[in-house]
Amino acid sequence: MFFSMMDIVLLAPALILTLYAQFKVKSAFAKMSQVRSISGMTGAKVAQNLLLRNNINDVKVESVEGDLTDHYDPIHKILRLSSGVYGSDSLAALGVAAHETGHAIQHKLAYGPLKLRQTMYPLANIGSTLAMPLFIIGMIVSFKPLIDIGIILFAAAVVFSLITLPVEFDASKRALAQLASNGYVRSEEIDGAKKVLNAAALTYVAAAAMAVLQLIRLLLIRGRE
Numbered sequence: 001m002f003f004s005m006m007d008i009v010l011l012a013p014a015l016i017l018t019l020y021a022q023f024k025v026k027s028a029f030a031k032m033s034q035v036r037s038i039s040g041m042t043g044a045k046v047a048q049n050l051l052l053r054n055n056i057n058d059v060k061v062e063s064v065e066g067d068l069t070d071h072y073d074p075i076h077k078i079l080r081l082s083s084g085v086y087g088s089d090s091l092a093a094l095g096v097a098a099h100e101t102g103h104a105i106q107h108k109l110a111y112g113p114l115k116l117r118q119t120m121y122p123l124a125n126i127g128s129t130l131a132m133p134l135f136i137i138g139m140i141v142s143f144k145p146l147i148d149i150g151i152i153l154f155a156a157a158v159v160f161s162l163i164t165l166p167v168e169f170d171a172s173k174r175a176l177a178q179l180a181s182n183g184y185v186r187s188e189e190i191d192g193a194k195k196v197l198n199a200a201a202l203t204y205v206a207a208a209a210m211a212v213l214q215l216i217r218l219l220l221i222r223g224r225e
Contacts, residue, residue, distance in 0.1 A: 010217055014210040021199070021206040028199035029068065032092035032192050033084065039184050043085040043097035046184050050101040051079070053182060059104050063087070070096050072103035074118060079104055091185065095193030098179050099200070102171030105178075113166045124160030127153035135218060144222075151218050161204075161211040168204045172197040 041049075047061045064070070064080040072079050079100050085093040106114045135150030137143075176194060179185045185193055 010220075011210070011213055014206065014213045018203075018206040018210055021202040025068070025196075025199040025203055028195045029084075029092045029096075032095070032196050033088065033090045035091045035189075035192055037089050037091055037094050037184070037189060038186055039094075040089050041094070041184060042087050042089050043081050043093035044087065046094050046179075047079055047081065047097040047101045049184075050098060050178050050182070051104060053178075054101075054105050054108065056104055056108050061086075068096075070100050072100045072107070074103070074107050074114075077104075077107075091189055091192035092196045094179060094184060095175060095196045096200075098175035098184070098193070099171050099197055101178070102174035103167070105174055106167070106171060111167070111170065113163055113170070117160065117163045117167055120156065120160045120163060123153075123156045127155070127157035127160075131157065139221070147222055151215070151222065154215055154218060158208075158211040158215045161208045164204055165208055168201055172201055 044061050044063070051057070051059050051061070059072075059077045059079055061079045061081065063083055063086040066082055067084060069082045070080065070085055081097055081100065085096045103114070131150045131154035133150075134146055134153065138146030138148075138150055175197060176190060179193060180187070180190055
């Protein structure tokens with residue numbers, strides 16, 4: 001009812017890209033986690049120092065469980081680093097820690113795309129939760145207004161995914177610049193940190209591509225009805 005050969009052909013490239021991105025980020029992180037930085041500083045220490053260097057005194061740095069669960073919480077102003085980053089002095093840890101600090105710097109500077117993403121988050125969260133159930137129910141009972149509501153909510157989640165791209169790219173750019181200019185990594189080490197951040201960026205590109213193609217698929221299904 002909800003899948004045709006056209007749907008599979010449409011989503012296949014994004015699915016392949018998603019799987020490749022997941023493999024790439026895990027392999028890059030695993031490889032660079034084995035390379036210790038010359039500075040010997042841990043991810044937590046680098047994050048704390050970068051916050052101070054950018055006159056950010058109200059953001060805490062905490063450890064969080066899980067692998068690659070690192071994130072910046074703009075509401076509570078907490079920079080959470082996974083255990084593999086928080087206490088590690090690897091190039092992977094320094095790259096990830098600096099990237100998350102980049103989000104804190106964006107927050108302080110009121111970076112436009114980040115502000116827009118924060119504004120969009122509540123609607124996007126509702127959209128990602130309710131869009132498909134509403135769409136499917138609407139299809140089952142043949143009630144097009146419900147189908148359309150589902151599509152609109154899903155579109156909000158797609159917009160959020162697209163807005164995330166410049167936010168993440170900018171954070172990585174800031175991270176590499178901060179690491180190099182403040183001497184946390186040397187010139188010969190910067191490529192190692194960049195590999196991890198580039199691989200992580202690919203996961204966001206894949207997610208955005210999948211979201212856009214899924215929206216197109218929903219529109220095609222509605223058109224068939």
